[in-house]
Amino acid sequence: MSMPTIKQIRAYTVRGGGADYHDQGEGHWIDSQISTPMSKYPDYRMTRRSFGLNVLGTLVVEVEASDGTVGFGVTTAGEIGAFIVEKHLARFVEGQRVTDIEKIWDQMFHATLFYGRKGVVLNTISGVDLALWDLLGKIRDEPVHALLGGPVRDELQFYATGARPDLAQKMGFIGGKMPLKHGPAEGDAGLEKNLAQLADMRERVGDDFWLMFDCWMSLDLDYATRLAQGAKAHGLKWIEEALPPDDYWGYAALKKSVPAGMLVTTGEHEATRWGFRMLLEMGCCDIIQPDVGWCGGVTELVKISALADAHNTLVVPHGSSVYSYHFVVTRTNSPFAEFLMMAPQADEVVPMFNPLLLDEPVPENGRMRASKLDAPGFGVRLNPDSTLARPYTH
Template identity: 45%
Template sequence: MKNPFEIVDMRTFLVTSQGDGGDYGRQKQGHWLIDTLISNPMSGYPEYRASRTSWGLGVLGSIVVEIETASGTVGVATGFGGLPAIWLIENHFKRFIVGADLRNVNKAWDQMFRASMFYGRKGMTIATISVVDLAMWDALGKQRQEPVYHLIGGACHDEITLYCTGPAPDAVKDMGFWGAKVPLPHSPYDGEEGFAANVAYLTEMRDLVGPGYPLMVDCYMSLTVPYAIRLAQACLPLDIHWWEEVLHPDDIEGYWLLKQAHPTLTWTTGEHEYTRYGFRRLIEERTIDILQPDLMWVGGLTELLRIAAHASAYDIPMLPHGSGPYSYHFIASQASRPLCEYVAASPDGRSVLPCFGKLFEGEEVPQNGRIGISDKPGFGMSVADRSLLTPYADCALATG
């Protein structure tokens, strides 16, 4: 008898629309994520300072992966990587997935990782593996008719509290979110004028939400150690709840210096780190107060569970970056604090929309700053409109 868990097909698609799918930066003009002045690694180049899309944010685009089993179950997931990612899946990773047993997610992950080690290890390669991994978990949950969190230990919580990242913290507070995170506008390249403007901006943001409301600052890998120490000192009266991704992801020693300078402040990072190997030093050297991996980038749910187990031995909290329902299922399964990020999906950041736009049917959206834990099979989503998808065979990089 044929094994009902055998994977008989894996299909890949490019999401052709803007604002739909797992690439946060693939937004229409006018969206706060791309048209707000945000300090970033390219801020030193004036011609690329005004908009992050000018230097390539969102250039890759969203993808969708479908995995089908012998029983007819179809799992689906989204992420980023565009044409290069689906080429990689079709021409390299597919050999490890089609014909495999869906239940052997650890084996599939390990084979994809090891086989791509000579060119991968981080970045887009791991993000691509992440989407395949999430599609496998979705298929497994749907095949077993159970939500994914049941497959990874069950639910520790029936509701998750959310904070919201966006340009309008006053609206975030009014919508009932636990806290608000705002992007820092100016980088060290803007000199003293930019420094003063940063302090003035954060003062304005604090005034909008009032005292006591959690206010966080996202620095998007763009500051230096001296600048960050000085900015944090200048903003002590503003009671910033945490400073996020202040430095280049590889500057682990720099985070140690930040903690030495301001031991009572909370420093977070991990959004742009990959796999347990990338997180090992962050955990073991205790330089970071909160870790923030992204499930669509870090290696998927399979790898995040390993990282979380490692971090738990050091009592380091893990609050995933974005990723919507993928993060919700992970957090539901963990005994730690049920707090998660919601990245404002509306163009002005003043209303709540699905994280993945119009791509999925069944995506849960926050209500009054909270999200209930769904009992729908898998991650609880299916493709809503297939006209948004272009199959790999119809894409420019397809090869015979």
Template identity: 50%
Template sequence: MGISLILGPHPPVVPARDGAVLIRRVRAYVSGTAFPIFLIHVPAHAHLYIPHHGFVVAVLIISRVAPHQIIFPCPPPTKKKTFSSDSYERESGGGADCHRQSSGHWIVDSTISNPMSVYEEYRKSRTSWGIGALGSVIVEVELDDIRRTMGIGLSIGGDAACYVIEEHLSRFVLGQDPSNVELIWDQMWRSTMNYGRRGLAVQAMSAIDLAIWDALGKHRGVPVYELLGGKTKGRMPCYATTCRPDLAKEMGFFGAKFPLPYGPASGDWGMRENIATVKKWREAVGPDFPIMIDCYMSLNLPYAIELARKCEPYDVKWIEEALPPDDYEGYSELKKAVSTTMITTGEHEYTRYGFRTLLEKKCADVLQPDITWCGGMTEARRIVALAAAYDIPIIPHGSSIYSYHLQICFPNCPMAEFLVMSPKADSIVSFFGNLFTDEPLPKDGYVELAHDRPGFGVTLNR
């Protein structure tokens, strides 16, 4: 009987290749600040090998651990599940969720227009309404090769993402050949359609996917960019996201993006303050240094059009994420109405389906997926290829080392974002804080990726 290409049955489960290295263990834990609090681990006695599949079946358990205990093997758990809001002091720097900073940091102390600015009690600070309340989730994928190769991925979503991974997604990862990234991703995606498609579920998927790519590169002894097809450029030029464009210029960046202070709820006074801010930074950096404005989903269409027109004398390179991410019609109208600056969006969009809509409706001049939550590397490849068919550049949001490996491979990824995470925006520090011991940093405006660092080239700081 023939199989319909449209309605035919799904192929049977892909068997493991003879002698294939399999995924032995999946760990997911919350990083409330710089250090993980929770850990999913597999006790040694829980491993059960099934010879006719070659798959590994394991029992996943969440246990509470302190920062000094993040070593393996783990101490025996005392409870099946433990969730808490405990946190630990972080060093200056970022994380998967860069908003979890203490007072005195520009990211939390600056007045930044945001979706909650319509409510006066939440207007002063984004932390007032819990922008970083969930924290980060870190995933480790361990292979069953002789070296017990470990891959590291992360995203936002905190305890909730950890729960999704432990209770649901881990079943599609354990015992799999890590080369089957497409199969693993598709099964996670299809199995979460009833509650996912965006947000938390895709964030959890992204962390797993990145950990698998990291493990696969380390196992094969090559950087992830080689797995993706190799470099199309020797190094990545970077622009800075900062509260001090003048200092970004001094540090060698190729442009600077700063947050818009006020939204529509602040009225005409707020608009005047916004334009004064743009004018101040244009005068500070001179006429030739690119400046960009981050609006963080906070405007409406009439306000965004007015802002763009009033910025015309100051040669703004782009206006970023002016509207709520679901306002596709609004973005399309904004792009039609504005010709003197580029319109960018995509930071809070998910998967190729969301980006397909942005492209089909001609919503933006540049798209900005975040690799750590748009679906991971497996999905980001599709997004970049899709955008290339429309001649639209991809400049990912944040993501640091994870986005660098993607961008260096594709011609339509011309520049990287670097979020300046020092409290006063006056020095270059690691985007992920002290999470990694060897995160590559921009020098004279460029990031270079070493050819002799397999995977994503970073080491977890234990």
């Protein structure tokens, strides 16, 4: 059969959960006191919403083929991303064959170099790319993982990110990653509180359960080193995103200074093969953690993963639900996946992008059969009850 072309691309925004999972109501653990780059300012220390973490909202990108098939992707770029899609990127998408994903990506990236390269522009490109892969899977009646070469294992296993690793252990996860609460501005007292939290959680879960700290770009090299050294006694498996994303030199030094056996991980807020090339060639970390909705989409994640494989570095994508699961299940250097606990108290397993997506699979006892991902495309649907807005057209 002849391959359909792309008739139209549309960009929508939506508030309240979804890809912008920080856009939550009051009382959610994800907006509690968590160490951030803004924690140096007391006015912005107690919640992340106070400095605007949820201002963007979710971007939904739809691509409609000439035969009427519609694919979609979601990311965090909000109205800014919707403008970029409708007013700039549409020209590189519409009229192309559904299979022209590589060319479309290359044109979108190079056409936005003068104002893009990373950040919200790459989030937007990622959202378009996810929509294109979803569309291609639906046209071919295959899951995205089949388009990527097929599963290399029968099931995925997960660690959980959230405020209660002890509860995650009871739910069958292989480990729990806690948000670090106190940053350098709170001095030695804050550091001791962080270590006390870790010690308490270690006592709750025992010696055989992974415990990790998510530091969310908030530390300096000295503080991160002292935290890692102090955490050795409590069996911390890894220290994550301890430094600002551009401090490659700091990460290289941290990796050399942490206790033997402790891993350094980062990359959630890195983008493109060039950004990850810096992390890999400079020996910055043991695991890279690209977010498929931010790093450039599936098209770029495949290239990032190949670079990591050549450097004997694991790829464990930042939690992004089905958009990363379809990738992880096809890669031998992605041995497990992240699941973000989006229940307000981190006390139950709920779909990560709830309420935006329908048919979103979740782990059962910390695992997921590969067959759960066998629906065409990414296998999820937009919730028709979600209030989508299309702020721009073209």
